[in-house]
Each structure stands twice: as C-alpha cells, then as structure tokens.
Amino acid sequence: MRSSTLQLTLLLSVIFALGMVLAIFASLAFGRDALLRRVDDQLLSLAATVEVDEASGDEFSLIIRPLDELGNLPQAFARAARGGGGTVSLDDDFRRSDDWRVLVASDSENTPILIAVPLDDSEDALDLLGGVLWSTAGVVLVFVLLIGLGAGLLAQRRFQRIKVTLDDLAAGDLQARTGVSRSSDDLGDVALQLDATASELERLVVQTRNLSASLAHDLRTPLARLQARLEALPNGEERSAALEEASRLSGIFDTIMRVARIEAGQGREGFETLNLGKLAREVAEIFGPVVEDNAKTIILDVANPATLQADRKMLIQAMANLIQNAIVHGGSQITLFANGTSIGVSDDGEGVDPSHFEDMIKPMVRLDAARNSDGSGLGLALVRAVADRHNARLQLAQEKPHGLRVTINFTEL
Numbered sequence: 001m002r003s004s005t006l007q008l009t010l011l012l013s014v015i016f017a018l019g020m021v022l023a024i025f026a027s028l029a030f031g032r033d034a035l036l037r038r039v040d041d042q043l044l045s046l047a048a049t050v051e052v053d054e055a056s057g058d059e060f061s062l063i064i065r066p067l068d069e070l071g072n073l074p075q076a077f078a079r080a081a082r083g084g085g086g087t088v089s090l091d092d093d094f095r096r097s098d099d100w101r102v103l104v105a106s107d108s109e110n111t112p113i114l115i116a117v118p119l120d121d122s123e124d125a126l127d128l129l130g131g132v133l134w135s136t137a138g139v140v141l142v143f144v145l146l147i148g149l150g151a152g153l154l155a156q157r158r159f160q161r162i163k164v165t166l167d168d169l170a171a172g173d174l175q176a177r178t179g180v181s182r183s184s185d186d187l188g189d190v191a192l193q194l195d196a197t198a199s200e201l202e203r204l205v206v207q208t209r210n211l212s213a214s215l216a217h218d219l220r221t222p223l224a225r226l227q228a229r230l231e232a233l234p235n236g237e238e239r240s241a242a243l244e245e246a247s248r249l250s251g252i253f254d255t256i257m258r259v260a261r262i263e264a265g266q267g268r269e270g271f272e273t274l275n276l277g278k279l280a281r282e283v284a285e286i287f288g289p290v291v292e293d294n295a296k297t298i299i300l301d302v303a304n305p306a307t308l309q310a311d312r313k314m315l316i317q318a319m320a321n322l323i324q325n326a327i328v329h330g331g332s333q334i335t336l337f338a339n340g341t342s343i344g345v346s347d348d349g350e351g352v353d354p355s356h357f358e359d360m361i362k363p364m365v366r367l368d369a370a371r372n373s374d375g376s377g378l379g380l381a382l383v384r385a386v387a388d389r390h391n392a393r394l395q396l397a398q399e400k401p402h403g404l405r406v407t408i409n410f411t412e413l
Helices: 004-047 075-082 120-170 186-231 237-264 276-293 312-329 354-360 379-389
Strands: 063-066 085-089 099-106 112-118 272-275 297-303 307-310 333-339 342-347 392-398 404-410
Touching: 004 099, 004 112, 004 120, 075 085, 075 099, 075 112, 120 186, 186 237, 272 276, 272 312, 276 297, 276 312, 276 333, 276 342, 307 312, 312 333, 312 342, 312 379, 312 404, 354 392, 379 392, 379 404
Parallel strands: 297 333
Antiparallel strands: 063 112, 085 099, 099 112, 272 307, 333 342, 342 404, 392 404
C-alpha cells in the first residue's frame, strides 16, 4: 500500500464508484420524475375526453370518479385528491396494486374529477432499470478495478526494478542495470536514462581505479631502484631516514593496489566457511605481540560468533588495519571482538567526533588530529572495501566512556 501507483488506482476507483452511484441515483430519480410526468399528461388527456355523468363506473386498471363519490375508495385517495393529486402507496393491495398515481383533473365539461391508474408496471420497470444499472455499474467497477490494479502493479514492478537498481548502485554494485531495452513511456525513459548514467558512472569509477592502480604499479619500480641506491650509501642518519620514507611510500602504493584489487573483485572467489570467533582468536595470536611491543594490551571478546562465507585473507588484512589504527590513535587497551555476525576492534582512546565518521572512511583522508602521526589515510578505506566485498556494513561508533568502535556487520549470511 506504500505504492503511489496502487494508491492512485484505488483513489480513482473510489472516485469512479462514487460517480457511478450518484449517476445511478440521479438517473433513477430523473427517470421516475419523467415517468410520472408522462403518466400525468396521459391522465389529463384522458380526463378531458370524459364527462362527469360517465364517471359513475370504474375499470379494473382505471378509476374515474366525481370528487363527491370517493367513499368506497381507500382514504389515501381522498387525501391525495384534497392535495390536488400525487402518488399513493397503500399498505394492502387495492385492485392488485399498492402504488397508484392520483390526479384531480377537469372533464370535458370542465368539472373536477378524480382519475387514478396503478403504477405497478411502471414501478416494475423502474426496479428493472435500477437492477440493470446497479449490475452494470458493479461489473464495470470490477473491470475498472482489475484493469487499474493490473496497470498499477505493472507500473509498481517497473518502479521496483528502478529502485532495486538504485539500491544496488548505492551499495557499490556498479554493474546493476534495470535491463530495459526500449522505451514506451516516461518510466521507460527514466529506466534507460538510469542505465546510461550507471554505465557512465561505472566507466569513470573503473577508469579511476585502474589509473590509481597503474600509477601505484608504475611508481613501484623507480621507488625500488631508489631504495636500492639508498641502501648502497654509507650508514648514517640521513640514509636511515631516506630508507624509512621510501619504505613508507612503498607501503602506500601497496595499499592503493590492494584496495583497487579488492574493489575490482566480483563473485565469491576465495570465499570459504569461516567462524568469526576462530578468526578473531587467530588475529589476536598474530598481532598480540605487535600490540604488546607498543606497550598496549589486547583483549579478546567472543560471544556467540556466527559461521559464514567470507574471504579469510581479506578479513585478516582488515583486522590488521583496524588494530594498527588503534595502536597509533587509540589508548592503552585494544579490544578485538566477534559477537554474532559482527567482528571489529574498539579502543579506549580519545575517540572521534561522529561528524567525522564519513570522512574517515574516504581514501587518503586524514583528520587534523592524525596529521602528526604516521599513516596514509588508507587504513579504513581498505576496511570499507573489504566490507563492501562481503556485502557487509562498516559501522563506526563512539565507545563509552571514550574511544572508537569499528564494526564489520555481516548482513547477508
């Protein structure tokens, strides 16, 4: 019922139904008035052809009486006569009819007389007409509703296809398309334009990724040569500092290439069945000594870990980046956790303002507080690439009372 097309269909159906009901009521009312006017005209014409002396006897389907000879008629006739005429509805049949049209008219000698005819046939005709109109309206309304719902559902399916494509594009699937091959209306135009925009977006993103990876790859060779020449220099502080900077640049290029490879990955190649608890324990064993060498403590928190399909090497790399980030920017205690379908790292450092969370996961972005420390601004970007590769959500949150908590939450098991 959230579909605007279906809501519009139902609204138009209700309006159509109300219009049909009003039209039928109006038609029956006007038809009855027209019928009574015609009966009155016929009664007036008939009354003008008789004389009061001839009005002493009645026929079965016609009553013609002088106004002073109404004693044996139902009292409703006399009341109608005093009012100049009208329609009389009797509780019991009178001469096999309970509805009569009564009129006070003038005979051929201009003497007032009462003339009345039964309306059963006319009422039956009106009832038949009403039944036909109501039946026709019901059938037409059903067809209109079915056609409207069919058209609404068809439009909703097309809207849903466009929505799913947009959701997939927003989730990072740049190959998502609506699949519309030709346009027959405005929705087709929108779908074709969306596919064209997605194709251009994919081309630009792939081109950017390839350019970044190519630059990193092409610069590694001269950088390796530079390192070789630096190592050939005599020992000294300048040599060590130069080698350290060269190593740092090499690490940045390697990270750029790893991010590009992860983002370019498709399908589930390299995925295996993993238990997040076992993975967290493995990461803790590998990087525990590194944390201790930096005079910090690592805590392992495992609770009901889920088993899922994932790329083990990618997740270990992502956890390594989070631990390294916590070592550089966190406090004295680092927690590696695996709870349910989530795995991540938290620390007790100063934390980060939530307004900076979006910037932190962008490539090459470093906050002002991190400018004085080593780093390239690619750590969380790589973690996000790993999360996207697994259709997982990367969530950043403030740790209480202070610190940062980074979680990879697997939404699709």
